[in-house]
Amino acid sequence: MKRLTTLFTAFAALTSLTYSAVxxxxxxxxxxxxxxxxxxxxxxxxxxxxxxxxxxxxxxAKEGLRFTQYYSGSPVCGPARxxxxxxxxxxxxxxxxxxxxxxxxxxxxxGQHPLPAEIRTIAEALKAKGYATxxxxxxxxxxxxxxxDPLKQGFDRFYxxxxxxNAHNLYPKYLEDDDDIHELExxxxxxxxxxxxxxxxxxxxLEFVKQHKDEPFFLYYPTxxxxxxxxxxxxxxxxxxxxxxxxxxxxxxxxxxxxxxAAYAAMISFMDRQIGxxxxxxxxxxxxxxxxxxxxxxxxxxxLGPVQVDYEFFDSVGALRGLKGSVYEGGLRVPMVxxxxxxxxxxxxxxxxxxxYDVPATLADLVAGDxxxxxxxxxxxxxxxxxxxQQRHDYLFWDFAGYGGQLAVRKGKxxxxxxxxxxxxxxxxxxYDLNKDIGESIDVAKRFPEVAxxxxxxxxxxxxxxxxxxxxxxxxxxx
Numbered sequence: 001m002k003r004l005t006t007l008f009t010a011f012a013a014l015t016s017l018t019y020s021a022v023x024x025x026x027x028x029x030x031x032x033x034x035x036x037x038x039x040x041x042x043x044x045x046x047x048x049x050x051x052x053x054x055x056x057x058x059x060x061a062k063e064g065l066r067f068t069q070y071y072s073g074s075p076v077c078g079p080a081r082x083x084x085x086x087x088x089x090x091x092x093x094x095x096x097x098x099x100x101x102x103x104x105x106x107x108x109x110x111g112q113h114p115l116p117a118e119i120r121t122i123a124e125a126l127k128a129k130g131y132a133t134x135x136x137x138x139x140x141x142x143x144x145x146x147x148x149d150p151l152k153q154g155f156d157r158f159y160x161x162x163x164x165x166n167a168h169n170l171y172p173k174y175l176e177d178d179d180d181i182h183e184l185e186x187x188x189x190x191x192x193x194x195x196x197x198x199x200x201x202x203x204x205x206l207e208f209v210k211q212h213k214d215e216p217f218f219l220y221y222p223t224x225x226x227x228x229x230x231x232x233x234x235x236x237x238x239x240x241x242x243x244x245x246x247x248x249x250x251x252x253x254x255x256x257x258x259x260x261x262a263a264y265a266a267m268i269s270f271m272d273r274q275i276g277x278x279x280x281x282x283x284x285x286x287x288x289x290x291x292x293x294x295x296x297x298x299x300x301x302x303x304l305g306p307v308q309v310d311y312e313f314f315d316s317v318g319a320l321r322g323l324k325g326s327v328y329e330g331g332l333r334v335p336m337v338x339x340x341x342x343x344x345x346x347x348x349x350x351x352x353x354x355x356x357y358d359v360p361a362t363l364a365d366l367v368a369g370d371x372x373x374x375x376x377x378x379x380x381x382x383x384x385x386x387x388x389x390q391q392r393h394d395y396l397f398w399d400f401a402g403y404g405g406q407l408a409v410r411k412g413k414x415x416x417x418x419x420x421x422x423x424x425x426x427x428x429x430x431x432y433d434l435n436k437d438i439g440e441s442i443d444v445a446k447r448f449p450e451v452a453x454x455x456x457x458x459x460x461x462x463x464x465x466x467x468x469x470x471x472x473x474x475x476x477x478x479x
Contacts, residue, residue: 028130028216029340030291031363032282034275035084035220037077037138037167037227038324040301040316041333043268051314052265053239056276057295057337064293064339065348065383071410072299073356074400075324075331077164078112078140080298080356081222085121085141085153087360087374090399091462094119097401098164101143107173109163112140114148122360123154123218125369132156132212136205137222140164144176151178155220159204161197167224168254170197170231191255196233198225202274206281213285218363221278225271228302228309229254230263236273237266249307264309292340292366292383296356300324300331321440327398327408327417328440338383345385352382353410355396395455397462409455409462415440416455429456 041047044054046061073083074090082088082095090096094116101110115121123133134157135150142148143162150158161167162176171193175182186194205221230249240262249260257263275295282288301316302309303323311317322328336354338344357376364371365378375397381390395411405421413435420427431445431452445452 027290028367030217030219030282030287031126031131031366032219032221032278032291032293033359033363034278034293034295035081035137035222036271036295036297037222037224038299038302039226039268039297039335040311040314040323041320041330041335042318043226043301043314043316044335046337047335048318049314051244052268054268054272056272056279059279060275060293060295060339061337063341063346064337064344065350067336067338067354068349068351069353070296070334070336071332071353071355071396072297072334074398075299075322075326075406076400076402077138077227077298079400081138081140082115084298084356084359085123086115086119087122087357087371087376089355089357089375089397089462091397092375093399095141096399098140100165101146104143109166111143111146111163112148114142114146115153117147117152120371120373121153122363122371123150123220125154125360125364125371126218126367127154127156129367129369130216131367132208132215132217133220134158134205134208134212134217135220135222136160136201136208137220138164138167138224138227139176139222144179157208160201160222161224167197167227169229170224171195172197175200191229191231191257192234196231198223198270198274199233202277205274206277209278209281209287210285213287222298223271223274226264226267226309228304230257230260230267230308231255232263232266232270236270237262239269240265244313247307251307253304254308260308261310261313264314289341292338292343294336294338294359296336297334300326300334319439325403327400327406327419329415329434329438332398332408340383344383348385350382350387352379352387352390353393353396354379354382395458397458399463407459409458410434411455411458414451414455416445416452416459418456418459429459431455 045058072080074080078098079095082093099113103110127133133155135155137160139162159177169189171187184195244261246259248258250256282291301311301323305311317330320330322330360371361374361376361378365380377391398408400406407418409416415432417430418427430443432440
């Protein structure tokens, strides 16, 4: 009788999930996916930040679901974006570092190595289900006109920075506008200018929503904030001026700034304000209840501090070890909050182990779409409050060719790391018990050799597809 009851309960849960998913597909929910750039684990109020104000993102968390163990697919920009859009982890993804393409001329940036035409993105999958698709922000997966151009990877509309290096200035001389170039007069690529690119990008993002209010849309908003340089309009800077003791940044890496703490906080609050504009627009257009909104970051806080970004002052990664460029927790663990009124319970939380490469499977599941061959697992059951129906990863895997070459595996409470693989392919494996040591400070590989051997075997087996070895190394840029 007990077995029969258990089976009935499982069937009821599955039936409820299927009904919810079908109902969601029948109404074709709008999908908004927002990704910050180099935003740390604890740089939002909803994750414990006390100095930087992020009320609109905090509201998304309060009205939705907050993940506590969500990870990037890579600790730097380009590969993280590849993991997110293709559903491949580093062992299978074509992009494993920030590979650069030669500049076509003195006034243009070349971009990054393009995604091949045969690789399917979640934008292509959603477009096939009748979604209008738009990308506004930083792309980094192939130059304009190449196979990796966002217009050739499933997006109907693109506005922003195609090349990550162009995004090293927020008052650039130009932005890409679909197949065209938008020249920005009054921007000398100095600390200030007449046209602030994040504002232009946000405005066009809102135009896209308004234009497609009567049809289902997928909005991908990979904002360039708070990636350096420290640049923000003076009006936004004012709210933080004089709040803290400042040491002016006068170095050569990116733009100098007289009040770096205030500038960094103001950039994040500027981003939050644009998200607030978006959330209000969804309400004004009557789209709020039928739109699922995701917010995350591409990777952890930048390592360029403490004068440029004082991550200790802001407690950007809390007790986590490592920053951007590192496969320790501080480089990989990122915020993730999701809101969908009537479907996701407000003020809820999950410790589900998940990563960027789960997103394509989740969005495809949401609309009954087709996204085969991914390394991800849909976390739609968790979003819908059906944890018993949620499949779980046996492990999460990272293969990052940058910063000396690094590998990592997370399996349950265990985390294995190997570093310095370019110089030493047989670099020793480090092992950490994250339940007892979230700061990854005590290597227990010698105490638990069997566990270490199992995770090392995963590192070897997870790098199986030929494309994972095609671009081991390349010209690196600090993104």
